[in-house]
Amino acid sequence: MSLARDGAWDLRAAREDVTSGRTPAAEFLARARAAAETPAAAATFIRRFDAAAQAVATATDAAREI
Numbered sequence: 001m002s003l004a005r006d007g008a009w010d011l012r013a014a015r016e017d018v019t020s021g022r023t024p025a026a027e028f029l030a031r032a033r034a035a036a037e038t039p040a041a042a043a044t045f046i047r048r049f050d051a052a053a054q055a056v057a058t059a060t061d062a063a064r065e066i
Contacts, residue, residue, distance in 0.1 A: 021064050025057040 017023035032053075036045060 025060040029057040
């Protein structure tokens with residue numbers, strides 16, 4: 001699953017991957033963090049919410065395990 005394709009479709013596909021259990025939310029978060037840390041995105045973010053995003057990804061993945 002590429003997050004660099006066709007915008008809205010990717011978000012729908014990513015949601016389906018997470019809700020179906022095919023891809024953990026933490027994996028998508030890791031990909032997003034990696035993209036945010038590239039030189040191309042160096043001046044893109046004024047503030048990042050990594051701790052909050054990690055908490056949501058962890059909770060989402062834990063809810064899938066129940």
